[in-house]
Amino acid sequence: MITVALDTMGSDAGPGPLVEGAAALSREDGPVQILLVGHGPTLTSLLNTQKYDPARLAIVHAADVVGMDELPNEGLEKKPDCSVAIAARLVASGDAQAMVSAGNTGAVILAASRQFKRLPGVKRAALAAVYPTEQKRGPRQDPFALLLDVGATLECGPEELVGFAVMGSAYSQVISDIERPRVALLSNGAEPHKGTPAIVEAHHRLQKLPGLNFVGNVEGLDIPRGSVDVIVCEGFLGNVMLKMLEGVAEVVAGLAKDAYANSVLWKLGLTMLSQQLRQIRTMTDWKQYGGAPLLGLDHVVIKAHGRSNARATRNAIKVAAKAVERGLCEKIAQGLAPLDGAGS
């Protein structure tokens, strides 16, 4: 049985959709037990309205919550018994094996970083996001790839970028079942000398790294195409890219909606294409991807989207359990072993 601590507080929609997702998952087959961390009485009343399996759920009361608009460090200092800190402590103490949170991203990273150890060879943790792509990959023909870092480490040197490449490759192997994931650096040109000094140096080191399927640099337009399985960049750039991808998807959907409402011709065309559009919508729906893993620590952490609904929550917990079951952290540690102490 794999126990996942779910921080139910601090998301945009409150604990309701998270409790709903956890309750639904508790009724499915699978070796997952969920610890719902949050305000006990609130969670109890929410749970009572759901179908759930009490054998696989327990509540862990947390008196406080770090809000989305709070400074992470300040929030955690002022509220030592906030839900995200308690979830992290449950994992650190061994009561749970993974944590999932849809709350304040900074607080999740900070709480996890304080409670968990960095894996040997990891300079900085990375937040990795799954994003939809044109090309499909892996045995299940998944239409998405991995982008990291998307905000855990805003500025990176070559050491961090090399570490991210190894961690992203391991995640792709473990979760997407891709045997030799193609890994690339995001730059402003395919040539090895293109990019910032950190990217050029990282490129140089990655080329020499054994066991990694490093394919060189890719440009921005390669992100939605999905020409590689893992794209590595510094957190500032990754976060901007990720938000832009989400923004473009929302704008396109909004434009299509307006056109549908205002033009008979568009209405006709969109109706005819409705099945294909539904497929695209399903493919680009972040709710099915589960969340962003925080990589580089000795425990599994999944940062779910702040707007997570029940389905996204359920998928985030499932991804967390799968990562534990398949030994994600051990796999990353193995990949990082050549870097540990190599001064890279």
Place this chain on the structure above:
Amino acid sequence: MTIYRWDLDKTYLETDFHSWRGLYRSATEPAHEKRNVPGSASLLRALASERGAKVVIVSGSPTQLREVLTEKLRLDGVRFDELHLKDNLGNLKRGRFRAIKGQFGYKLPLLLQGRVGLGSGNREMLFGDDAEVDALVYSVFADVVAGRLRAAELSRIMEAAGAYPDAISTALATLPQIATGDVVDRIFIHLDRGMPPAHFAELGGRVVPVYSWFQAALVLVEAGRLTPQSALTVGEELLKARALTVTALANHVQDLLRRRLVSPSIGPRLEAAADEALADLAASCAVRAAWLGPIEGVAPPLRPAHIDYLSLLGRFGKKEEG
């Protein structure tokens, strides 16, 4: 005396009557192949062994199964005083198709007849499931005996539930012979379909939805009707049947604490009664009780001031006989 009235299918026995294969199997399988809802046999044995306990089984299974069901109960070591089964063949012959599936027209007259000649000192505990309308039938029975529902209201409810006129007449004819009293202490509903507990909230705290018979046993410990050892025996049956793990049982205890069906003292009481084999359970319960933190609010009243049975009929499965 306490009378324990039990349903069989999905309450005592694991029965699948939602598929033809399941129906066929339950009609033809021998007693030793019939499977219990985990914990049901231990709980019923423990209740039946009480001094002055009477066990009455009221099942919708056909009368043709009497022999095999009697044998099954014998194999389980369950002592019972009465076993009522439904004359489905008779219903079929007379074209009373609604009565084959219906519960109100069958169980309610039987339950009421079972109170004839009994004083209010004879308490009742009822056991059913959420697959049908047990919670409603039992609650109506409790309120009729308590005098809260008059004959006219009972008639309207039974009619709305699709009961045949003769079944309604039988129930009404029984009323003058029943001593009025609030005799039903608890109605345990095994959540076979996993209905949310809030689904039963309007019926008051008298109706206790439980996910396992271990939970029911703990509520009975809290009420002073069972010993902690008996509850642990029920828990052991669940462990042996691999229905639940120690952690899962402890989660069931926390679920009861959350729903204020037991007090935090249940943990230490179990711990004191647990032998070495169940020491882990007691420890897990203690951890989960500590995790839960404050439990706000008060337990709901056993019986709300008003229950709108006619509207609840719609929610609990409409005119189940219609």
